[in-house]
Amino acid sequence: MRNHKVVLTRSLAGVPDAGDFRVVDEALPEPEDREFLVRHLYLSLDPYQRSAMAGRHRLGRGPLVAGDMPAAETLGQVLRSRHPDYREGDYVRHFGGWQEYALSAGERTERVDPALAPLSAWLGVLGMPGLTAWASAVELAGVQAGQTVLVSAALGPVGSMVGQLAIQRGATAVGIAGSDEKCAIVTGEFGFRACVNYRQEGFLERLRAALPEGADVYHDNVGGQMLADAFSVLKVNGTVILCGLMERYNDPARSKPLDLALPIMKRAVMKGLVVSDFEHRRPVFEAAVAAGIRTGQIRYREDRVAGIGQAGAHFARLMRGENVGKSLVVLGPEAAN
Numbered sequence: 001m002r003n004h005k006v007v008l009t010r011s012l013a014g015v016p017d018a019g020d021f022r023v024v025d026e027a028l029p030e031p032e033d034r035e036f037l038v039r040h041l042y043l044s045l046d047p048y049q050r051s052a053m054a055g056r057h058r059l060g061r062g063p064l065v066a067g068d069m070p071a072a073e074t075l076g077q078v079l080r081s082r083h084p085d086y087r088e089g090d091y092v093r094h095f096g097g098w099q100e101y102a103l104s105a106g107e108r109t110e111r112v113d114p115a116l117a118p119l120s121a122w123l124g125v126l127g128m129p130g131l132t133a134w135a136s137a138v139e140l141a142g143v144q145a146g147q148t149v150l151v152s153a154a155l156g157p158v159g160s161m162v163g164q165l166a167i168q169r170g171a172t173a174v175g176i177a178g179s180d181e182k183c184a185i186v187t188g189e190f191g192f193r194a195c196v197n198y199r200q201e202g203f204l205e206r207l208r209a210a211l212p213e214g215a216d217v218y219h220d221n222v223g224g225q226m227l228a229d230a231f232s233v234l235k236v237n238g239t240v241i242l243c244g245l246m247e248r249y250n251d252p253a254r255s256k257p258l259d260l261a262l263p264i265m266k267r268a269v270m271k272g273l274v275v276s277d278f279e280h281r282r283p284v285f286e287a288a289v290a291a292g293i294r295t296g297q298i299r300y301r302e303d304r305v306a307g308i309g310q311a312g313a314h315f316a317r318l319m320r321g322e323n324v325g326k327s328l329v330v331l332g333p334e335a336a337n
Helices: 048-053 119-123 128-140 157-168 180-188 203-210 224-230 261-265 275-295 308-319
Strands: 002-008 021-027 036-045 074-081 091-094 101-104 148-151 172-177 194-197 215-220 234-242 269-272 302-306 326-330
Touching: 002 308, 021 308, 036 119, 036 308, 048 308, 074 101, 074 119, 091 101, 091 119, 119 326, 128 157, 128 234, 128 275, 148 157, 157 172, 157 215, 172 180, 180 194, 194 203, 203 224, 215 224, 224 234, 302 308, 308 326
Parallel strands: 148 172, 148 215, 172 194, 215 234, 234 269, 302 326
Antiparallel strands: 002 021, 036 074, 036 101, 036 326, 074 091
């Protein structure tokens, strides 16, 4: 067996393209004492990875250059182990990177239980995106029955979960997405009361029409102009959860800074969200969401491709906003041959 991994062909500038990545072949690494080898089944692609590739993320690495492999969470199965705490056959989630196999010493590694939920869900609704949504709706915003919650990037794995969690708590969810097709899924599958296509002419007027009494909470995944527009429908004393900066990930210079008069006039409460702050809540979150998946109360979409060679093109698709759900690369069969 050989390992195949994706590396950059050059330093990224602007929106990524499939040509910015290539696959390299290397010998399969062997675990040393207190290490184990993971065969990756799923590779998670997330917008924050673009910022990390540019050295602008809290992961702490500098900008990636040609030959560097991007970091990412992966879901896999222990193939060989010389670690006392991990056995061959265990399913684990860890930061394995854009590759088919990776060694681990157990840092930032968690076992997952395939009996609780589908394995791929542990990178989406039961993974970092799901915990992010939980932190927003439950921990920071404290969404209550009778409130109205506005969510940008509403079909993404974070936004769709924020809306569903708000609905479970008795609130009404209104989404913003990038096409009529996406909006139909947001309302039809995820139960949002309405969804507004921001790419259509007259977006701001249609957003106001969808929220005639305003929004109590706005969950922001985008920043820039989208954040400014949301203030036009935010209620006085409303809450804004600052979660993502999709507008600036590809090119920070094009992002519009926020006019601070907007939150002042609305007397808004603004809270920044860093998901790692809520790791201590993961057991409660996982139990609640896994139960919701089993009962059908929590739904999710996955945007899949197969094969490590498709990772670059699929990431470019994500960063153009063309994904429909959680972006995943399927790297191998769930059961070992």
